[in-house]
Amino acid sequence: MTTLTESAQWQTLESLAQLVKKEHMRNWFAGDENRAAEMNAEACGIYIDFSKNRVTKDVLKALFDLADERGVAQHRDAMFNGDIINNTEGRAVLHTALRNFSGQSVMVDGEDVMPEVLATLEKIEAFTHSIHSGEHKGYTGKAIKHIVAIGIGGSFLGPKIMTEALKPYQQDAVKVHFVANVDGCHITDVLAEMDHEDTLIVMSSKSFSTQETLQNTLTAKDWFLKQGGKQEDIAKHFVAVSSNVKAATEFGIAEENIFPMWDWVGGRYSLWSAIGLPISLCLGFANFKGLLEGAFAMDEHFKSAPNEQNLPVILAVLGIWYRNFFGAQSHVMLPYYHYLRGLPAYVQQLDMESNGKMVTQDGDAIGYETGPIIWGSEGTNGQHSFHQLIHQGHGVIPADFLLPLNVPNQDDTHHAMLASNCFGQAQALMQGKSFDDCYADLADKGLDEAERKRLAQHKTMPGNKPSNTILFEKLDPFTLGALVAMYEHKVFVQGVIWQLNSFDQWGVELGKVLGNQVLAGIQGNTEAETFDSSTQDLINRFKQANAPK
Numbered sequence: 001m002t003t004l005t006e007s008a009q010w011q012t013l014e015s016l017a018q019l020v021k022k023e024h025m026r027n028w029f030a031g032d033e034n035r036a037a038e039m040n041a042e043a044c045g046i047y048i049d050f051s052k053n054r055v056t057k058d059v060l061k062a063l064f065d066l067a068d069e070r071g072v073a074q075h076r077d078a079m080f081n082g083d084i085i086n087n088t089e090g091r092a093v094l095h096t097a098l099r100n101f102s103g104q105s106v107m108v109d110g111e112d113v114m115p116e117v118l119a120t121l122e123k124i125e126a127f128t129h130s131i132h133s134g135e136h137k138g139y140t141g142k143a144i145k146h147i148v149a150i151g152i153g154g155s156f157l158g159p160k161i162m163t164e165a166l167k168p169y170q171q172d173a174v175k176v177h178f179v180a181n182v183d184g185c186h187i188t189d190v191l192a193e194m195d196h197e198d199t200l201i202v203m204s205s206k207s208f209s210t211q212e213t214l215q216n217t218l219t220a221k222d223w224f225l226k227q228g229g230k231q232e233d234i235a236k237h238f239v240a241v242s243s244n245v246k247a248a249t250e251f252g253i254a255e256e257n258i259f260p261m262w263d264w265v266g267g268r269y270s271l272w273s274a275i276g277l278p279i280s281l282c283l284g285f286a287n288f289k290g291l292l293e294g295a296f297a298m299d300e301h302f303k304s305a306p307n308e309q310n311l312p313v314i315l316a317v318l319g320i321w322y323r324n325f326f327g328a329q330s331h332v333m334l335p336y337y338h339y340l341r342g343l344p345a346y347v348q349q350l351d352m353e354s355n356g357k358m359v360t361q362d363g364d365a366i367g368y369e370t371g372p373i374i375w376g377s378e379g380t381n382g383q384h385s386f387h388q389l390i391h392q393g394h395g396v397i398p399a400d401f402l403l404p405l406n407v408p409n410q411d412d413t414h415h416a417m418l419a420s421n422c423f424g425q426a427q428a429l430m431q432g433k434s435f436d437d438c439y440a441d442l443a444d445k446g447l448d449e450a451e452r453k454r455l456a457q458h459k460t461m462p463g464n465k466p467s468n469t470i471l472f473e474k475l476d477p478f479t480l481g482a483l484v485a486m487y488e489h490k491v492f493v494q495g496v497i498w499q500l501n502s503f504d505q506w507g508v509e510l511g512k513v514l515g516n517q518v519l520a521g522i523q524g525n526t527e528a529e530t531f532d533s534s535t536q537d538l539i540n541r542f543k544q545a546n547a548p549k
């Protein structure tokens, strides 16, 4: 296969980009009333209007041709089939098996993983029931009322954000609290609110070696014992989710309290596994299953829909278009729904930890841009803040606007205002406002000519800023599952086109090693010369500030 940038499809896209950069989207809309009707796609309850993009039909065709030529369909099938596509860790990538309701087996190394997957789902269901019904009691006989879920990265973001997004589905039986950061403020504050007799700690760590999670769990264990619990009571109050059962039992978690996961589930793809236990505890098992069902529906769509209708493929190639042909450095996520406010942080880990890479699968240096910076926050708040830069700053920041068409328990006026802001922002980004219009607005204001022109320049909005508008009827578990799976597959398609491994994360490892060395330095166990002068000075300052007075 030719390298990406030497491929005929890439060359075609480069030529098309030169032409498109001379065009303005507002003229395309003015000249073609069918543009919106022709540039949309819908599946699994999710509708995407992608007409406000700087693409023509020729561009879209060339982008889809690129995806085909790069073998997206073949790579996709390899992933679903359990091939070892994570080629730096020698692992299959099978988060899709966790939501596989097809009844078909999924083989890894000649073994069907589905019986274990289904057995774990049953264990989650049974455990959720025992907590909600009050059958599982704390050591003094109280029913469990609070869950403290400890984990970080993929062992935290998914459960935290999904339960937040599905707030209307939360069950009264228990309240779930999340702790991720090793910053002691968080765990201290959370535990201060808890009664140890009715609290269950769910410790989630795929590797069971993550510093933050281990330390927070130790702190929770100390707290439990200091409050009056005994070592033998821990089994009723601590459960773990991990693929490292040995380390979890050595840590003191009873084997029957360990929910398994597997090395073929990547951390940032793990909410569908037992890492989702806090979701089930918070929302009930049926709603957790609803999430999985939505994701499964998106998997089926991704496998079967033609490129032109395939939501993940469409989003992926549009992202490639801006990243590689327009120099877009970032992509902004704008959920217009308060409960979905965590989505940018979720997609940030998913995308940046997957595609923030600089070598190909074969280990060769990549000479083109790969994963963008993902950022954003809920609308309308951002409109009074960073939207300024999206509208009038230099460069292109493609945006995803997301909006549920219906929301629970809300006054219609609020929702209409929310929707109108969402649509209005996408419209403003697309059409902008010309200098002539701004200049005309300033007539009869008593300004001299120079001042009138100067002000008109400031008010001019270039427009031609791309966005997708993503709508769904309401944010129920099924739709949220489909939405998250859509972004997972978007990231996958981009990784294939960029020829990189989306499923490892070597870039985060050095920081962990050095962090541990610095800790040894702070605790006085390392020779001073281990560190560069800057790091040593910082350590010294920290030690001085914390020295016994």
Ligand SMILES: O=P(O)(O)OC[C@H]1O[C@](O)(CO)[C@@H](O)[C@@H]1O
Binding pocket: 152, 153, 154, 155, 204, 205, 206, 207, 208, 209, 210, 213, 267, 268, 353, 505, 508
């Ligand atoms: O579940 P674990 O093994 O504690 O890892 C937590 C997170 O840490 C990372 O490995 C990165 O440091 C993520 O990929 C992962 O989601």
